[in-house]
Amino acid sequence: MAQETITWEHGVAHFHSLYPSKYALNYLRLDDPGTLTVDELIAHCEAIMRPRNLGHRRVNGWGPDGGPFYEEMGEKSWNRDRLIVMAHDTEIRTRPIVDVVELPFDELKPAMVAFDTSEDRNPTEVAVELVESRTAVIEAVDTTFLAARIGDAIGGWCELYVRDDVAQVENVMTFPDYRNRGVASSVVNEALRRAYTGGAEIVFLFADSDDWPKELYEKLGFTIVDHFWEYTQPNDS
Numbered sequence: 001m002a003q004e005t006i007t008w009e010h011g012v013a014h015f016h017s018l019y020p021s022k023y024a025l026n027y028l029r030l031d032d033p034g035t036l037t038v039d040e041l042i043a044h045c046e047a048i049m050r051p052r053n054l055g056h057r058r059v060n061g062w063g064p065d066g067g068p069f070y071e072e073m074g075e076k077s078w079n080r081d082r083l084i085v086m087a088h089d090t091e092i093r094t095r096p097i098v099d100v101v102e103l104p105f106d107e108l109k110p111a112m113v114a115f116d117t118s119e120d121r122n123p124t125e126v127a128v129e130l131v132e133s134r135t136a137v138i139e140a141v142d143t144t145f146l147a148a149r150i151g152d153a154i155g156g157w158c159e160l161y162v163r164d165d166v167a168q169v170e171n172v173m174t175f176p177d178y179r180n181r182g183v184a185s186s187v188v189n190e191a192l193r194r195a196y197t198g199g200a201e202i203v204f205l206f207a208d209s210d211d212w213p214k215e216l217y218e219k220l221g222f223t224i225v226d227h228f229w230e231y232t233q234p235n236d237s
Helices: 038-052 070-075 105-118 124-132 134-140 183-197 213-219
Strands: 004-008 011-015 027-030 057-062 079-088 099-102 142-150 153-163 166-174 202-208 222-233
Touching: 004 038, 011 038, 027 038, 038 057, 070 079, 079 213, 099 183, 105 124, 105 134, 105 142, 105 153, 124 134, 134 142, 134 153, 142 183, 153 183, 166 183, 183 202, 183 213, 202 213, 202 222, 213 222
Parallel strands: 027 057, 166 202
Antiparallel strands: 004 011, 011 027, 057 222, 079 202, 079 222, 099 142, 142 153, 153 166
């Protein structure tokens, strides 16, 4: 998905010039901190990301407890996220509660932009760029958009990425007016059904370790298999 991949002393960095506001496409990955200090990490990040005219700074990596600099990056006023990787046990618990349909990307775009502007409070131009950045994913892996229809409205959706026998469920979203009505569980279960029907042997997703959706995913048959973390200075910092 990256347009540019470079190596640095402690890992790799990925960038995509078409979508500079998409954090997940523009970041440093820290693989081996060695004797690196938090100030050196920030300096590396600045030196590598500044020449690409990116408004944000991001470093991520694998490991529990928020990574090696969790407390120190908080003291430096960076946002910190602790994520968990959850794999499914192959048993689909229930059929969708609400109607779930596959939608073309272009048809789902307005709902995605509306969510990014209303719930994530992004400016419209940023929201449009973030939505369009999915094009990079579509070009790299088999992508399916599954939306929950409630009447004439789209109550929420998720995205299913498949490569070979591995599938990822991503961006499980529900509009506030349709929460607690089975939207999230319905779109995830439909994604699971399609993944396994298509031959996937492993289905996984990322979840915030400090937020409630992980409990829903556990009920749907996902268990924790790994940990991931992110340190971010956003565009408005």
